[in-house]
Amino acid sequence: MSKFLYGIDFGTTNSALSIYDEEKKTIIKTITVPSLLYFHQEYGADEALNYVVGKNAIAAYLNDGMKGRFIKSIKQILSRSSFIETRIHNKRYNASDLVALILKDLKAKADKITGYDCKKAVIGRPVFFDDDSTLKDTLAQTRLTKAATIAGFSDVRFQFEPIGAAFAYEKTISKIEKVLVADLGGGTTDFTFLVLDPANAGNKDRRSDMIASGGIYIGGDSFDSAFMWDKGTPYFGKNTLYEATPGKILTVPISLFANICSWDKMNFFNGLRIQKDLENYYHYSKNDRKFKNLITLIDNNLGYSIFQSIEKTKIELSDLPVSQFTYNNMGIEINEEISRPQYDAVIEKDIRKISTYLDEFMLKNNIVPEDIDSLFLTGGTSLVGGIQQLFKTKFPHIPVNSGDNFTSVAKGLAYSGYLFEEE
Helix, strand or coil: CCCEEEEEECCCCEEEEEEEECCCCEEEEEEEEECCEEECCCCCCCCCCCEEECHHHHHHHHHCCCCCEEECCHHHHCCCCCCCCEEECCEEECHHHHHHHHHHHHHHHHHHHHCCCCCEEEEEECCCCCCCCHHHHHHHHHHHHHHHHHCCCCEEEEEEHHHHHHHHHHCCCCCCEEEEEEEECCCCEEEEEEEECHHHCCCCCCHHHEEEEEEECCCHHHHHHHHHHHHHHHHHCCCCEEEEECCEEEECCCHHHHCCCCHHHHHHHCCHHHHHHHHHHHHHCCCCHHHHHHHHHHHCCCHHHHHHHHHHHHHHCCCCCEEEEEEEECCEEEEEEEEHHHHHHHHHHHHHHHHHHHHHHHHHCCCCHHHCCEEEEECHHHHCHHHHHHHHHHCCCCCEEECCCCCHHHHHHHCCHHHHCCC
């Protein structure tokens, strides 16, 4: 029976698994799923908790009238010590439990293809789960390791995601290259500078080829949050005035709107006290129509559908000069033309942070542009026009290459079997 190795890229937005046949030394299939979970609102007391993964999670969430529990960007909670657990229908789930549900789904799909209960996997991880804290990074690694065990993998190694992307790119070149790899995902942006040589592709130890690695905790979700703050929150009453006491006019707390710009903070509104506060602000604002949109958003769990519209705008502006930011649901009406320069201005702060980090990364590791033979960009966020322009401006004479932006890392991880060799 063939022996298989799975290369798994667990991503903030999407996850992928490549099946590597170790006897035939080839990838036989790559599977992708959105990193989404949905727990149905209703289920029988004697039934197992009913949940769905990926695209099916979106369909089920919409079919249920957006009333159940929809969970997105799970990868971002791995490094958060403040997240202990969440309760879903009286069952507790910690970070590892949630991640394991997605890994289980990928494994089941792959095992069905191979007819083999594969226990062996190389799982990708960002260079830094959290660029603020070594402790948080260690916590994330520990949680991801536990998730892999829960999902049924007993023989696991970890590889930096941009190194995985590099190994995928190595399969396409014919000569030695010094390559700067940028892996731009939903949660992080990672860089690796390394020597690639197609003649070394089968070598068991590639550590000497790795020159430098680094990363920053900014990605596509950061862009979406910035867009929601700048272009979305005005439609939900960010500047609403209310009469705190007779004759004293104040603006509703800005913190309310920070909490609708990030998925992990949506639960901020679950408490009875904050819900009562929202009703009071609405009343004392003389029933401000836009502030009512905020209450509608929260009461009807519309966050995902709003961010779908934001994502659509982002994707369209990667190719078009203008897009419509449109959302019409339950009385909330948004229809605003967004130009590419407007979008670039919204994400400028995050682009600048990535640019500054890259400069520091190169300086710290004594890398000059003349050292770089080629650039390899991967990850969905690498398609954003502002990111493309950043690299073209910074490295005008270096060719920019890309593979499949959603599967390159998983394929490269599957080529990382050397990690299982005894040292």
